[in-house]
Amino acid sequence: MKTAVLALPLALSGLPALAEEVNLYSYRQPELIAPLVEAFTAQSGIEVNVAYLSEGMVERLKAEGQRSPADLVLTVDAARLKAVVDAGVTQAVDSEVLRAAVPEGFRDPEGHWWGLTSRARIVYASRERVEDGAVTTYEDLASEAWKGRICTRSGMHPYNIALTAAYLAHHGEAETKTWLETLRGNLARKPQGNDRAQVRAIWAGECDIAIGNTYYMGKMLEDPEQKAWAESVRILFPTFEGGGAHVNISGVAMTRAAPNRDNALAFMEFLVSPEAQAIYAEANYEYPVSPEAEPSELVASWGRFTPDDVDLMALARLRPEALRLMEEVDFDG
Template sequence: MTLRSLLLATVACGTALPALADVNVYTTRQPELIQPVIDAFTEQTGIAVNLAFVEEGIVERLTAEGARSPADLVMTVDIANLQQIVDAGVTQPVQSDVLEQAIPAELRDPNGLWFALTKRARIVYASQERVAEGEVTTYEDLADPKWQGRICTRSGVHNYNLALLSAVIAHHGEEYAREWAAGVKANLARKPEGGDRDQVLSIWQGECDISLGNTYYMGQMLKSEEQREAAESVRIEFPTFEDGGTHVNVSGVAMTTSAPNKDEALQLMEFLVSPEAQAIYAEENNEYPVRADAQVSELMASWGEFTPDTIGLTDVAGHRAAALRIMEEVNFDG
């Protein structure tokens, strides 16, 4: 019997207890991706969670609703999206020893305005046949002419690639980043198009040899009967920055300024970084936990270990405007 059922039974017997409030979540993530961990939370606490999928305009919606917003939490992907929500002034700081102990400092806002829940590395998919092991080394190396005509990627102004370029700026400055972006563009086998999974298909079809992509897409493709063969034609390589580690991005959560069910919302936030919830994320979505002691799936373990870059994601997000300007200046998608 869940806690909610127990309380309802108690009330039926004549003992009045305060009803458990629901938690209302606005999310840009497809609800099916987070439903398993939400179900686990409800089963453990008896607190229901209402997910509202907001594909676009989440900041505008929260701003328009203001103090009347029913949303307690907002969940999204990409550090730039999280920072945009914070900058709009629609979130409130959260102080929690549970969150601070579970999440490394570089994966949460220093003022408690957002917290990472999972990590995804921006890595390289490499052809098993045409790229030797160890041939992919650093992000900086992707601009080397030896890769001319061998790289494919999605749009340079997509959030995932803008975050990577923002990290390049954080490491080397804007002038170097502009030269790097131009160098990668010169090495493209075709104009940027499609999503990360489309790049794997392009490698499989012989259009290019390597591509940029997020780790979890590989897990999705290997679980797909239609895409498994293409996925098996590539392997994951973890490039690093010359003076750092592998670039990671995140999915994350923030509490809204309105938060009508603040206490219950905090319970959900803390549950989402528990070992149980982190293991569900890894097994179901092939996303890396933020907790160092959480288990990854067997599939993810087979990809090998990597050292995440230590530059704070808040610093990375701060270079997004410059990254967008550089991508437009070099006409990356042209």
Template sequence: MFLRLTTALTTLAVAAPAIADEVNIYSYRQPELIAPLTDAFTAETGIKVNVAYLQKGMIERLEAEGKRSPADVVLTVDISRLAAVVNAGLTQAVESETLKANVPAAYRDPENQWWGLTTRARIVYASKDRVAEGDVTTYEDLADPKWQGRICTRSGTHAYNVALTSAILEHHGAEYTKTWLEGVKSNLARKPQGNDRAQVKAIWSGECDISIGNTYYMGKMLSDEEQKEWANSVNVIFPTFENAGTHVNISGVAMTKSAPNKENALKLMEFLTSPKAQEIYAEANFEYPIAPGTEAVELVKSWGDFTADEVNIMNLAGHRAEALKLVEEVDFDG
């Protein structure tokens, strides 16, 4: 039976010992993305994959289950979420030359607690009709009064925006970041709301001229008949930090501290970082693969080239609490 409910996995943990030909995942990633990967892994190895798709509360669940947890690996997006699981003491270091060969050092934990799978850039969607080429080039520029009443974004407390604010902190410090947040807030066309795609819809409808979003949403919108019109109304802009690169974040994987199927978990992690799986990721979710020798799909490459910011991505996780505090201090969502 293909397990998709957390309750089912909990029952597995209590009622039965680890089964040699299975591996269990707790995932914040969507079923439509994970299924092609797990199907390919099972076809290649014969190992059955059970997935519990969680909306929230992964750390709390793992802590409550303790050593009886059935989870072997966790999958999530955003460096702060990965770091939170590690900092809670719920993962274990994994030594693997295959993983090291597949995952560049910039996208893995120095202590081998988590491993990156794909990247995405946090970019600007700009109206083709109302924003000229070159009007926005940096993240710092988003606080410029010229954008007053022209920016849309999702909640400032969402993990994606907190990561961007963390990057501003890394580059400029707390005082500048607070002023920047106040500037961006004053430029908003409406109260932060919805997801990244909702912001592009707002540009299409004329509510705002630019928005902040992740690159892969362009691919998702172009794949949807209703949303294709929204996507075609905007250009993809890759802003940079002043004297630095474009902000990127990651999806990643980690082995749980009490993994009952440790050997199979390692096989799964090595598969997920392999060029074959990276290509599945790239095609299914329009993300940038990180394994050496892999490339984004043609649609993604058509949006343009960019140079990723070279800041240590773990530094961003370390700034999360301060970034969130500053977002709340300026009442960004108010």
């Protein structure tokens, strides 16, 4: 059978009924999902129909209600998973396979969402100007030693809001505000660009360290124009004092409507298998959540880390406060 991969947001609504199918709404790109659905269909004979959305997933599911053709939603970022659950458009899934493969910190206690891959918010450091291990904690970023030496993208970006929420969870509002003010004072330039642009700035000598996500290293290395940027830096894995490295996840949830529930569950369980974990994590240079799966050789070469144990949904709830603090310190100004 041929896997049906549909790129248009409205494509699923007009599909004819198939004997064995599962319908997926995805915020993740086609190149990440196609290898997974092809492998699942080859193994199970179940067709996977994917509608790729850029926005409006929750609104669409609420509008469709019980008539929704979607069985599953696939997205990145714990806050987006929380938004889907809070909207009341998902259902709990009870599966021994899922519980065995997904550690407690990477799944909803009630079974509404399940993590698939993780990425760490790390420090890119100049190989020429920064010693290995020079940054060991996120708290270190406020050190006088980094005055005028740090680059980052906008503090308002979800990646940095999530990191700030994690800082809040560890230190509370007063200390977090002080940390943000001092970090802002350590910047070499006004926050701008994306995570890759920060690595380019290190390569160009504009700053010595930058905050970014792990997987961008892989994306830069595969781009001939950006490979030199990547090779100019090393990855450092800071932790919170008394905690671990800040991580975020991609995850899957079953919709409340789920017209093909059994097939949807079969696909969910496939996604946490060692085979699928390897495919998915390697495609986007992320870390598998299953302890039975190994990261790709390239990702493994960056080193291992201990994820922070702060509940991801607790961090999602702290995001409004983190955003408020970013605005109060005028981080981007």
